[in-house]
Amino acid sequence: MTSKLYKQSIEIILKNQGREGGYLASPSFEPYQYCWFRDSSYIAYAMDLAGQHQSAVRFYNWSANTLNRYSAKLAACINKKQRGETLVKEDFFHCRFHLSGVETPGNWGNHQLDSLGVWLWAYCRHLELNGKKSAAVINQEILFLVRDYLAALWRYPCFDCWEENGEDIHTYTLAAIHAGLASLGKLLEDEESTRISNEIKSYLLIDLVHGGIFKKSQKKNIVDASLISIAVPFSILPADDLLVKQTIDVIVRDLGYRNVGLHRFHGDVYYGGGIWILLSAWLGWYYSESGRTSQALDILRWITAQAAEDGGLPEQLCEDLYSQKECKQWRLKWNEPANPLLWSHAMYILLYLSLEKSGAL
């Protein structure tokens, strides 16, 4: 299969990496002209796997500078929590930053703990893929600060990975925190990280399972496409575990589109709730990693056909919508959905490389 879109994806990511190392979520969509820790962690992981280590190093240096800049804020938040005081939105680490590494002002659901979880996870993969060495300078103090921040806050509500539901505890968020801390525990042989990650895993398996499947959050007994992460890439349970398989079956049944696409969750209203390219790639990645090659290939082909002339992949396609009216309203507000979305390109790269590794391409 042609590797054109794979190459274009790498070029698009490189082109939209700032001088300081941060990645723009999307260059042409004004509300996304910032660097998100979540999107960027997947992007850096994809770049590492694609052999673009320098790009990943630049991102990790950017993130270390950003975390250093706000280290007093993280420490103050941990102390306040330990004193039993009520935290307010100004206390939390932000989810998105200017490329300069400065917080983005304005009213936004910034408290998103999955961001730092997936960042720790991706950074540990970065070290693994580079023989435990990296030109990125992240000192142990910062890694432990992130650990302590996650340890202090994981039992409390935050916004989910779609920046919604700030009063709930989310399965994907805990999966990302678990993965980050479990990886850090192994990397630094740090018992505290391992202990908390085990606690989170037990909590996930007891409190966030309902009727034989993982549920979106403590308050919502529905699935969310981000639950795929429990198997791929976080490996909290193996891809052929019954709980995982049953969850994926329900995701495909409730959120699937023509066997190749996925909605985020039932009733999504953002742009009317279309088909998210990054989630299609994620499902394909899961299929590829679990030996379901032909289904993964169908998804790769379908995504390839959705790319614009210059290779750009959008955030979502406004198809099979839950609400035409919402779609119209979002278009009036912000025009068409983001394109290119760098996270979509990262997930395409991850699917592509997984299929290549299995010998299917």
Ligand code: BGC
């Ligand atoms: C998504 C987030 C994402 C952000 C930037 C939001 O609409 O819900 O998951 O991090 O866009 O791409």
